[in-house]
Amino acid sequence: MSFPWAEVYKPKNPLMVWMDERLPMPRLVYNAIGAGYPVPRNLNYFWNFGVLAGVSLVIQIVTGIVLAMHYSTDGNTAFQSVEHIMRDVNSGWLIRYAHANGASFFFIVVYIHIFRGLYYGSYKAPREMVWLLGLVIFLLMMATAFMGYVLPWGQMSYWGTQVITGLFGAIPLVGETLQTWLLGGFAPDNAALNRFFSLHYLLPFVIAGVIILHIWALHIPGSNNPTGVSVKGPQDTVPFHPYYTAKDGFGLGIFLILFSIMLFFLPNYLGHADNYIPANPLATPAEIVPEWYFWPFYAILRAFTVDFILPAKLWGVLAMFFSILLLFFLPWLDKSPVRSANYRPTYAKFFWILVADVLILGWVGGLPAEEPYLMIAQTATIYYFAHFLIILPILSKIERTRPLPHSISRSVLHGEAAESAPPGTATRPNAPGLGQTASA
Amino acid sequence: MATLEGIEPGRDQGHGAREIHVDGAPADGRRRDFINVAAVSFLGVGTAAVTLPLISQMNPSADVLALASIEVDISGILPGQAVKSSWRKQPIFIRNLTPAEIKSANAVAIGSLREPQTLAERTKEGKANWLITMGICTHLGCIPLGTADGENRGDFGGYFCPCHGSHYDTAGRIRKGPAPKNLEVPEYVFKTDTIVQIG
Numbered sequence: 001m002s003f004p005w006a007e008v009y010k011p012k013n014p015l016m017v018w019m020d021e022r023l024p025m026p027r028l029v030y031n032a033i034g035a036g037y038p039v040p041r042n043l044n045y046f047w048n049f050g051v052l053a054g055v056s057l058v059i060q061i062v063t064g065i066v067l068a069m070h071y072s073t074d075g076n077t078a079f080q081s082v083e084h085i086m087r088d089v090n091s092g093w094l095i096r097y098a099h100a101n102g103a104s105f106f107f108i109v110v111y112i113h114i115f116r117g118l119y120y121g122s123y124k125a126p127r128e129m130v131w132l133l134g135l136v137i138f139l140l141m142m143a144t145a146f147m148g149y150v151l152p153w154g155q156m157s158y159w160g161t162q163v164i165t166g167l168f169g170a171i172p173l174v175g176e177t178l179q180t181w182l183l184g185g186f187a188p189d190n191a192a193l194n195r196f197f198s199l200h201y202l203l204p205f206v207i208a209g210v211i212i213l214h215i216w217a218l219h220i221p222g223s224n225n226p227t228g229v230s231v232k233g234p235q236d237t238v239p240f241h242p243y244y245t246a247k248d249g250f251g252l253g254i255f256l257i258l259f260s261i262m263l264f265f266l267p268n269y270l271g272h273a274d275n276y277i278p279a280n281p282l283a284t285p286a287e288i289v290p291e292w293y294f295w296p297f298y299a300i301l302r303a304f305t306v307d308f309i310l311p312a313k314l315w316g317v318l319a320m321f322f323s324i325l326l327l328f329f330l331p332w333l334d335k336s337p338v339r340s341a342n343y344r345p346t347y348a349k350f351f352w353i354l355v356a357d358v359l360i361l362g363w364v365g366g367l368p369a370e371e372p373y374l375m376i377a378q379t380a381t382i383y384y385f386a387h388f389l390i391i392l393p394i395l396s397k398i399e400r401t402r403p404l405p406h407s408i409s410r411s412v413l414h415g416e417a418a419e420s421a422p423p424g425t426a427t428r429p430n431a432p433g434l435g436q437t438a439s440a
Numbered sequence: 441m442a443t444l445e446g447i448e449p450g451r452d453q454g455h456g457a458r459e460i461h462v463d464g465a466p467a468d469g470r471r472r473d474f475i476n477v478a479a480v481s482f483l484g485v486g487t488a489a490v491t492l493p494l495i496s497q498m499n500p501s502a503d504v505l506a507l508a509s510i511e512v513d514i515s516g517i518l519p520g521q522a523v524k525s526s527w528r529k530q531p532i533f534i535r536n537l538t539p540a541e542i543k544s545a546n547a548v549a550i551g552s553l554r555e556p557q558t559l560a561e562r563t564k565e566g567k568a569n570w571l572i573t574m575g576i577c578t579h580l581g582c583i584p585l586g587t588a589d590g591e592n593r594g595d596f597g598g599y600f601c602p603c604h605g606s607h608y609d610t611a612g613r614i615r616k617g618p619a620p621k622n623l624e625v626p627e628y629v630f631k632t633d634t635i636v637q638i639g
Contacts, residue, residue, distance in 0.1 A: 066497055088502035091493030249479065256486075 002219065005234040007035045032219065038237035039244055040225035042412050046120075047223065047244075048251030049113040054211065055252060056106035061204050063099040064148075071151065073197045075190045078153035079278040097267040103145050104270045105259050107293035110138060119351055121339030122224040128331040129217040135327055137210050142294070144203040147196040149291055150188075154275035159288045161188040161196075167301070167320075170313045187281055227411050228339030229404055236408040287368055295365030296358050297323060302369045303381040319381065326388050333388055336396035343402040350391055357383050504528075509639035511631065514570070522587040524575055527638050531575030531583050532626065533599070533612070534636070541597065541610040542568055548609065555622045559611040562625050572636065573612040573623035577601040584608060584623075599623065 009030040011017045020027055030036045070089050072081035085092035114134070117123055123131035146164060150157045165188070169179035184191030222231060231237055238244075262269065270292055274285045290298050297320050304315035341348040360380045364373040405411035510527050514534055517523055522535035537545070545559040563571060575583050579601065585591040586599035586608075594600030594607035596615045601608075606617030613622040628638040 062494065066494060069498070070501075084501070084503065088504075090496045090499050090501060092497060092501070094493050095497060 002031060002036070003038045003222065003231065003234075003237065005237075006031070006038050007239060009034075009036055032215070033245070034241045035239040037219065037240040038231075038234070039223050039240050040231055040236060040408050041238045041243075042225050042227065042408050043223065043244065043247070044226055045247075045251055046112070046116040048248050048255075049109050049116060051248040052109045052251065052255050053106065053113055055255070056102060056109055057204065057207060057211070059102045060099065060106060061208075063095050063102060064201070064204065066095050067099055068201060071197075073151075073194050075153065075193055075279070078151065078193060082152045094263075097263050100271060101259065101262045101267060103148065104291070104293065105255070105262070106141065107145070109255070110141065111293075114138070115355060117224075118354070119341045119348075120224055120226060121228050121334075121336075121341070123331050124334070124336075124339050125331065126221040127218070127224060130214060131331060132328060133210055133214040133217055135324070137207055137214060139324065140203055140207045140210065144200060144207065145291065145293065147200040147203075149275075150193065150196045151200065152275055153193060153279045155277045155279060155283075155285045156272050156275040156288065158188055158279035158281065159284055160290060161192060163288055164290075165192075167317045170311070170317045172310075172314065188279075224339060225408055226340060226342060227405055227408055228343065229406075229408055229411070232407045233409075289366055292362070292366060295363070296361035297365070299361040299365030299377040300381045300384070302365075303374070303377040305374065305378075319385075323384060326385070330388065330392075334392045334396050336399060336401070338401045338404065343404055344399055345402065346399045347392075347395055350387065350395065354384070354387050357387070509637060511635055511637045513634060514636055515634035519569065521589075524583075524587045525638075527626065532638060533571075533573050533575045533587055533623070535571040535573075535587070537569045537571055537610060539569075544597065545609060545611040545613075548613075554614050554620070557611070557613060557622055562611050562613075562622070564628075564630060567630060570636075571610070571612055572628055572638070573625055576624070577603065577606055577619055578614065578621040578623065579604055579606050579617070579619035 009020070009027045011020050011026065016026060019025070027036075067085065070081065070085045070092060072078055082096070085096050087093075089095075117131060117134070146160070150161050161183075165179050165182050168182060169175045171178060180186060182192070183189070184195060222237075225231075272289065272291075277285075289295070300323050301316040301320040304312045304319060306312055308315065310318075336344060336347070338344050341351050357380050360376060361384065364377040364380070367373045369377075405414075508528055510525070512523075512525050512534060514523075514536070517534060517536045519536045519538045520541075522533055525532045525534060542559065550556045550558060559568060559571075562573075563569075575587070577584050580603060582601050582603035584594075584599035584601040584606070586593040592600045592602070594616075596607050596609035598608040598610045598612055598615075600606070601617065601619065604618050606619035607615050608619075608623055609615050611622075612625075614620070626638055628636055631637050
């Protein structure tokens, strides 16, 4: 783990020496996020989002534990207990809004984190396990967020439960039995609410566990970087502390400012007004939409309207699950040896088309399933799968990539454009001092 | 730490061309220290600001505080009778003392008491027959007997705690047993002759 030139932990304080010989926890921290962890020196602000995701999880766990102190897991009192939190509990409104908006911010951060990985090829060898574990975390987050949205037991909670468990009902033969088993009844009720609460409390700690594996797997090869070129020597890295603790700290400040703006001025902007109506099993809201972070997947789910061998409903469910499972195969679908899209001009274009495609899916996923949105969703769904299953495998064979910089430190010193230009061309820098060492 | 190729040592890397003081310390050094101290201080302020609501949320909520004051109609309590009522989810004893009970309470030598208090100090002026106390034994929090007819009122005719045998007299004062203090008298006022507001 880590590079041979990493700084070594040497406690000076006798107490720390004593501690280090018995439980080397400070050494672990030093080697993981301290000066003992060398990191590529050229990381940009997109590398903040891993830390931001970790902070988001902490916010969710702390506020969530507080909410559980005041929440009542019973179909008859759950809604009232949430209103009790909002009106009666000291600072309850703040803690609940922080939890609800914290979930949204967690997803924003994680989506940027995922697309960062897609752009810079962070999923490629030797970081496949980092990518796979990240996807496991993402799936766990989706399950946790869904079950959390059920707990206020408003109209959206109730009908969301009905619809999402209904997805499992689409599975042939066993579907109906499975749905009944999930709900512990024939419709969402106390049994479903209690098991969702139990799992909603459990899963964040499972996520925390998988995050430890995610970071462990990351620290074996070390972080990727904007050039995608592997670290070659000590001149390519700086110690994590103080360089990236400071850079992450700055990013965290920006994150918390944006979070506070949402929290204090737009706390319900990302929510749905219908969830302030108590759950009513006899009346469905005019339009059921999941939380915004599920919209792209919801659009894929609804894009299938024609029975083809299997019923359309089942196609939708399969496509939705496959849209995520597909990402588990990404390291083997994209075989290009060049990681960073900065040196893959064609891939970079397709990357941005994919970003636009997912945004479009998200946009139509939040709208009613009517024309023309349905057709847009169908087109965008086809493109989504085509990107991963057709474009990427072909592109990785035929794309003509740009020449890579010789090393991270040289790309830092000369600028990436100059460094990646062929040797001897006019763009090659010839500044005094710099030119000397570059030719040495 | 590795030095950048081509940059002479001793120069601040990020600010290679910046001003350098006569004593050799870069001018940016102090600026950076200031930013560092300011940032870490603000982190402390922010942490404190976030911690306060997380702690205060465990205090009684508004709906609990709303129950902190109750009104009790005492018109139905005859002399010699007592009722148990609930205030802040805690039992409260309201007892209409008979003249004999008042007399026996006043006959006690104050100096001999574990917590010296007169009956007058424990009741409202002109309402010496209305003994209103918490129904919580001052030993370990059990509810003493003696409100309902036929219950054991202890050796002194007041209340008797069955948990560890504390005896209270007709003024609710501890007379025998392990309890350290008299039964607590809550805050209350007579709104009318028959309505008492507790809390």
